[in-house]
Amino acid sequence: MSHLIVVGDPDFNLGFRLVGIRDVIDVENEEELPQIVENLLGKEGIVVIKYDFYKKLPVHVKMRVEESLEPTFVKVGGEAGVEELREKIRRAIGVDLWK
Numbered sequence: 001m002s003h004l005i006v007v008g009d010p011d012f013n014l015g016f017r018l019v020g021i022r023d024v025i026d027v028e029n030e031e032e033l034p035q036i037v038e039n040l041l042g043k044e045g046i047v048v049i050k051y052d053f054y055k056k057l058p059v060h061v062k063m064r065v066e067e068s069l070e071p072t073f074v075k076v077g078g079e080a081g082v083e084e085l086r087e088k089i090r091r092a093i094g095v096d097l098w099k
Helices: 011-020 029-040 051-056 059-067 080-093
Strands: 004-007 025-026 046-051 072-076
Touching: 004 072, 025 059, 025 080, 029 046, 029 051, 029 059, 046 051, 051 072
Parallel strands: 004 025, 004 046, 046 072
Antiparallel strands: none
16 A cells, blocks of 8 residues: 655645544645655655645646656645546556546
8 A cells, every 4th residue: 555645734634634644744834835845755655735735836846746656646625636636647557547
């Protein structure tokens, strides 16, 4: 099973904690967000990040997140959804499962 890390504000993270996810990063100061994400790059597993936080990342950090296969970043909430997950799966395995 892949390692799962969640990055969001305390309200966003609460549900993940309630289902037993232990690696949860509460972002209280959004200025620290780029450094938090940079520190996660290169780790194994999946990083679930609050979509609103992803949108606020500097462009160069967003580019690294999008190119990252380890870890795989999944944006949750807001406008993020099925299309993004579809694209992640397509990039990871090379096949569009929806076709």
